[in-house]
Amino acid sequence: MSLLRVEDLHTHFHTEYGTVKAVNGVSFEVDRGEIMGLVGESGSGKSVTNLSILKLIPTPPGEYAGGRILFDGEDLLKTPESKLRTYRGNRIAMIFQDPMTSLTPYMRVSRQLTEVLELHQGMTGRAAKKRAIELLEMVGIPDPANRVDSWPHEFSGGMRQRVMIAIALACKPELLLADEPTTALDVTIQAQILELIKDLAREHGTAVIMVTHDLGVVAGIADKVSVMYGGRIVERAPVEPLFASPKHPYTRGLLASVPRLDSRGELTPVKGSPPDLTALPPGCAFAPRCPLVHDQCAQQPPWFGEHTLGARCWKEQA
Amino acid sequence: MAELVEGTSLWQDAWRRWRKHRVSVASAVVLAFVIVFCAIGPPLVQAIWGWTYEMQDIPLGAVPPSAEHPFGTDQLGRDLMVRTMHGGRVSLLVALVATAVSLTVGVTYGAVSGYSGGRVDAAMMRFVDIMMSTPYLLLVIVLMAVIPPSSVSFAGLDGSFVLMFGALGLVSWLVLARIVRGQVLSLKRREFVEAARAIGVKPHLILFRHIVPNTLGPVIVYASMTIPGVMLSEAFLSFLGLGIREPQASWGTLVNEGSNAMSVMPWLLVFPGGLMTLTLFCLNFLGDGLRDALDPSARKS
Amino acid sequence: MSDPLLTVRGLKVHFPVYSKGWFPRQSGAVKAVDGLDLTVHRGEVLGLVGESGCGKSTTGRALLRLVPLTAGEVVFDGVDLAKLKGEELRRMRRRMQMIFQDPYASLNPRMTVGDIIAEPLGAHDLVPAGERQKKAQELMERCGLDPAFVRRYPHEFSGGQRQRIGIARALASDPDFIVCDEPISALDVSIQAQILNLLQSLARERNLSYVFIAHDLSAVRHISDRIAVMYLGRIVETGTYAEICDNPRHPYTQALVSAIPVPDPVIERRRKRIVLQGDVPSPLKPPSGCPFHTRCPAVRDQRCSTEAPRLRELDGRQVSCHFAEDIGDLTGRTAS
Ligand SMILES: Nc1ncnc2c1ncn2[C@@H]1O[C@H](COP(=O)(O)OP(=O)(O)OP(=O)(O)O)[C@@H](O)[C@H]1O
Ligand SMILES: Nc1ncnc2c1ncn2[C@@H]1O[C@H](COP(=O)(O)OP(=O)(O)OP(=O)(O)O)[C@@H](O)[C@H]1O
Ligand code: SF4
Numbered sequence: 001m002s003l004l005r006v007e008d009l010h011t012h013f014h015t016e017y018g019t020v021k022a023v024n025g026v027s028f029e030v031d032r033g034e035i036m037g038l039v040g041e042s043g044s045g046k047s048v049t050n051l052s053i054l055k056l057i058p059t060p061p062g063e064y065a066g067g068r069i070l071f072d073g074e075d076l077l078k079t080p081e082s083k084l085r086t087y088r089g090n091r092i093a094m095i096f097q098d099p100m101t102s103l104t105p106y107m108r109v110s111r112q113l114t115e116v117l118e119l120h121q122g123m124t125g126r127a128a129k130k131r132a133i134e135l136l137e138m139v140g141i142p143d144p145a146n147r148v149d150s151w152p153h154e155f156s157g158g159m160r161q162r163v164m165i166a167i168a169l170a171c172k173p174e175l176l177l178a179d180e181p182t183t184a185l186d187v188t189i190q191a192q193i194l195e196l197i198k199d200l201a202r203e204h205g206t207a208v209i210m211v212t213h214d215l216g217v218v219a220g221i222a223d224k225v226s227v228m229y230g231g232r233i234v235e236r237a238p239v240e241p242l243f244a245s246p247k248h249p250y251t252r253g254l255l256a257s258v259p260r261l262d263s264r265g266e267l268t269p270v271k272g273s274p275p276d277l278t279a280l281p282p283g284c285a286f287a288p289r290c291p292l293v294h295d296q297c298a299q300q301p302p303w304f305g306e307h308t309l310g311a312r313c314w315k316e317q318a
Numbered sequence: 319m320a321e322l323v324e325g326t327s328l329w330q331d332a333w334r335r336w337r338k339h340r341v342s343v344a345s346a347v348v349l350a351f352v353i354v355f356c357a358i359g360p361p362l363v364q365a366i367w368g369w370t371y372e373m374q375d376i377p378l379g380a381v382p383p384s385a386e387h388p389f390g391t392d393q394l395g396r397d398l399m400v401r402t403m404h405g406g407r408v409s410l411l412v413a414l415v416a417t418a419v420s421l422t423v424g425v426t427y428g429a430v431s432g433y434s435g436g437r438v439d440a441a442m443m444r445f446v447d448i449m450m451s452t453p454y455l456l457l458v459i460v461l462m463a464v465i466p467p468s469s470v471s472f473a474g475l476d477g478s479f480v481l482m483f484g485a486l487g488l489v490s491w492l493v494l495a496r497i498v499r500g501q502v503l504s505l506k507r508r509e510f511v512e513a514a515r516a517i518g519v520k521p522h523l524i525l526f527r528h529i530v531p532n533t534l535g536p537v538i539v540y541a542s543m544t545i546p547g548v549m550l551s552e553a554f555l556s557f558l559g560l561g562i563r564e565p566q567a568s569w570g571t572l573v574n575e576g577s578n579a580m581s582v583m584p585w586l587l588v589f590p591g592g593l594m595t596l597t598l599f600c601l602n603f604l605g606d607g608l609r610d611a612l613d614p615s616a617r618k619s
Numbered sequence: 620m621s622d623p624l625l626t627v628r629g630l631k632v633h634f635p636v637y638s639k640g641w642f643p644r645q646s647g648a649v650k651a652v653d654g655l656d657l658t659v660h661r662g663e664v665l666g667l668v669g670e671s672g673c674g675k676s677t678t679g680r681a682l683l684r685l686v687p688l689t690a691g692e693v694v695f696d697g698v699d700l701a702k703l704k705g706e707e708l709r710r711m712r713r714r715m716q717m718i719f720q721d722p723y724a725s726l727n728p729r730m731t732v733g734d735i736i737a738e739p740l741g742a743h744d745l746v747p748a749g750e751r752q753k754k755a756q757e758l759m760e761r762c763g764l765d766p767a768f769v770r771r772y773p774h775e776f777s778g779g780q781r782q783r784i785g786i787a788r789a790l791a792s793d794p795d796f797i798v799c800d801e802p803i804s805a806l807d808v809s810i811q812a813q814i815l816n817l818l819q820s821l822a823r824e825r826n827l828s829y830v831f832i833a834h835d836l837s838a839v840r841h842i843s844d845r846i847a848v849m850y851l852g853r854i855v856e857t858g859t860y861a862e863i864c865d866n867p868r869h870p871y872t873q874a875l876v877s878a879i880p881v882p883d884p885v886i887e888r889r890r891k892r893i894v895l896q897g898d899v900p901s902p903l904k905p906p907s908g909c910p911f912h913t914r915c916p917a918v919r920d921q922r923c924s925t926e927a928p929r930l931r932e933l934d935g936r937q938v939s940c941h942f943a944e945d946i947g948d949l950t951g952r953t954a955s
């Protein structure tokens with residue numbers, strides 16, 4: 001049994017423009033020590049999926065409209081808030097995109113680290129401080145013993161992101177939700193952070209969901225990939241087959257539209273613009289932009305069927 | 319190719335959007351009525367009933383509203399309607415002068431200071447700081463001591479009256495200059511301003527086409543917020559004997575007198591106070607409407 | 620790739636830092652660009668890459684003289700821009716334009732799209748007032764926008780569409796040279812390719828020269844003829860796209876290239892990374908000697924920390940490293 005199993009998750013937002021079906025029937029599994037890449041264009045529902053797992057969606061306007069999130073066999077959507085709180089930052093940790101705003105500016109770095117240790121591990125005083133220094137060392141902050149008492153603004157963006165990761169790692173989480181942890185950083189810093197996350201999965205057996213829109217990052221770090229489009233997962237596959245022979249026309253379009261460092265072929269962008277989540281078509285959400293579209297696509301949404309892998313596309317199943 | 323269209327200026331577009339803002343348009347209409355009422359009221363009243371704002375009828379004393387005196391009279395038997403109209407002239411003029419000064423002087427001063435930056439900006443802002451930290455009353459008293467009121471009376475206006483306008487005008491633009499400067503400082507660094515420079519737009523057009531229009535939202539809101547304050551300052555100065563003097567009146571002085579006799583002669587407060595409140599209300603809605611009209615991204619209601 | 624259109628020599632842009640107080644005094648300077656040499660040929664796309672804060676945008680702005688130059692010369696078609704003033708400079712702007720990173724911030728929210736695109740036409744009196752909107756519509760069409768939207772405001776468009784508006788504006792005055800400052804990094808992946816293709820076809824069709832600034836070396840490789848790599852306000856290596864991406868010589872370029880992920884898991888698995896330690900030093904107090912010596916995996920002796928290497932020719936490219944000849948391929952040795 002997988003550590004995390006999301007089944008047919010629906011998360012909606014009720015806004016004045018209508019109901020935004022941000023997550024519209026998402027299912028996947030992640031096992032211990034496994035890194036799953038979650039890719040898709042902006043607005044496809046990656047962050048909402050991640051936030052839903054920790055039940056961090058503000059309700060209202062949000063609503064968990066259906067599905068199950070089984071974490072170690074327990075449905076998180078039914079777990080009481082008080083118990084969830086003991087999971088957050090402890091058994092399940094999260095890293096956000098923006099390293100500039102996710103640290104409290106008026107608290108020393110040391111305090112932000114020891115706070116988590118105190119809360120979830122009951123560590124205090126010198127022991128907590130010692131562990132904080134160890135954690136900073138682990139994430140590659142030079143001279144951690146002297147820098148642990150710095151203020152966040154004294155650190156660069158990359159260093160702050162590493163502090164965030166140190167906080168996330170403080171309690172050796174079983175599941176790490178990383179939401180574009182490197183998007184705001186330089187590539188040379190990104191390389192450091194990706195190494196760190198990889199080590200975490202290998203050495204501590206942490207399961208990782210890595211949200212990103214950079215296919216290169218996914219290729220380098222993930223064991224398997226889920227591609228999201230319009231609030232649904234349209235393709236699931238282990239990383240190698242996904243890149244070698246993508247099945248869904250959207251995945252293919254995505255791969256053909258990114259420039260690569262190792263070649264200079266033509267780019268064929270996906271035509272058109274992303275779907276309006278308040279008025280999704282009854283059939284396949286990708287139909288209006290799909291080069292392979294045929295009659296059936298616009299009428300009925302395609303299914304994965306009984307398979308856990310594959311593409312959600314009529315053409316693929318026909 | 320689609321049909322051809324003319325370019326539109328911000329103002330034409332704003333006018334189009336403003337007309338859709340019903341509350342704001344209604345407020346403008348009401349304001350227009352109030353202004354006309356105060357402006358052409360006194361000669362009409364004099365023609366119909368023969369009252370002027372200073373005519374006393376001490377034996378009559380204070381009477382409640384009647385057909386003769388639609389707003390009633392005060393303790394000296396003066397017709398309150400004419401006095402309210404007259405007071406409205408003073409108060410609206412005060413509001414107009416203060417707004418005009420703060421909009422022209424304040425916006426220009428702030429925009430130039432912010433756009434120039436560096437030492438010019440530092441010097442210009444220090445001056446504003448000094449003006450702001452000088453007690454306002456002191457300023458007026460010094461002004462009155464240095465300039466004899468009689469020497470500045472013009473166009474039939476009392477000298478102390480002109481001085482009061484001067485004093486209100488002198489301070490009313492300070493805050494706005496600061497607000498605008500702050501806005502300009504941040505707008506100056508915005509990319510679209512840099513884009514305008516890169517295109518080769520002339521500097522004065524950059525300031526007045528790209529920067530100033532983007533400060534208008536807060537400017538209008540602030541301007542409509544200062545008007546009540548200015549009217550009250552005028553009443554306060556007059557109360558101290560530094561502004562307008564009896565038998566002259568303003569809404570501020572009338573409300574002040576009325577509130578002293580509120581329990582016995584409520585009409586003395588209700589009419590001038592009511593008109594003043596109505597005016598301030600309308601100004602507020604008008605300001606809101608203008609702000610929205612000048613902001614193309616404001617949500618359409 | 621004929622004669623140079625733009626030649627930059629010894630360019631320095633320092634931003635003064637002031638102390639706080641009533642009458643502030645200069646207390647130091649951010650050396651955003653500190654001795655930079657660069658050449659752009661006619662019809663050439665020059666990619667400019669480097670880490671955040673290394674001075675790419677400042678360089679781009681300095682090429683158009685949008686920031687005051689501290690030292691050096693910027694010769695555009697035989698004219699030294701550093702010597703131009705006021706109206707002369709403004710006239711020159713017709714021939715050089717800029718496309719900005721942030722498609723939200725670079726368009727005036729209170730002007731219609733038509734007025735935004737037509738503004739250069741008015742600023743340089745290129746088209747009579749009555750015909751400017753029509754010209755704007757033609758440009759919109761060329762840039763893939765529906766000309767019927769000419770009277771809409773920027774906030775009514777998506778990010779990709781706004782970037783097209785910015786491109787149409789830059790094209791309006793029919794320039795020879797455009798600085799593209801990270802024109803795609805704020806856009807969604809699927810939109811990036813659309814904009815990249817548009818920029819590329821425009822360059823071919825109008826024989827434009829670009830300086831294409833980006834931190835994404837993959838996109839730069841895709842569009843550029845030559846690439847210049849920047850570190851802390853200086854160029855550390857320039858060469859053709861193939862020389863830079865396939866066979867980098869400077870240790871920093873090697874680290875940069877090795878850190879860029881490739882969307883192919885098989886290749887990714889085989890690749891060796893040079894993981895640099897530490898962060899980019901502050902341009903307020905750049906390191907002595909070679910600016911890269913604090914992080915350089917090939918740093919050798921005292922020379923690196925005392926003497927600044929010059930940008931010099933090496934096998935047809937330019938490198939600024941004392942030991943460029945013999946450091947070889949670093950990925951083999953210092954892979955982590
Ligand atoms: N609090 C909210 N209220 C209303 N709509 C929301 C809210 N949060 C998210 N959404 C909508 O849900 C959709 C999915 O958003 P989400 O943040 O998951 O996208 P994403 O895939 O993470 O995109 P990005 O790559 O830009 O981060 C979007 O259309 C967004 O507008
Ligand atoms: N107007 C300014 N005043 C003071 N310092 C500035 C100014 N503009 C830029 N700088 C500083 O100059 C340095 C170089 O900035 P620049 O914006 O050129 O970097 P960049 O390479 O474009 O970075 P990014 O990739 O983040 O856009 C930075 O340290 C920045 O803080
Ligand atoms: S000069 Fe020295 S420090 Fe600089 S890049 Fe070359 S080897 Fe590294």
Ligand SMILES: [Mg+2]
Binds near residue numbers: 046047179
């Ligand atoms: Mg997101």
Ligand SMILES: [Mg+2]
Binds near residue numbers: 675676677800801
């Ligand atoms: Mg930049």
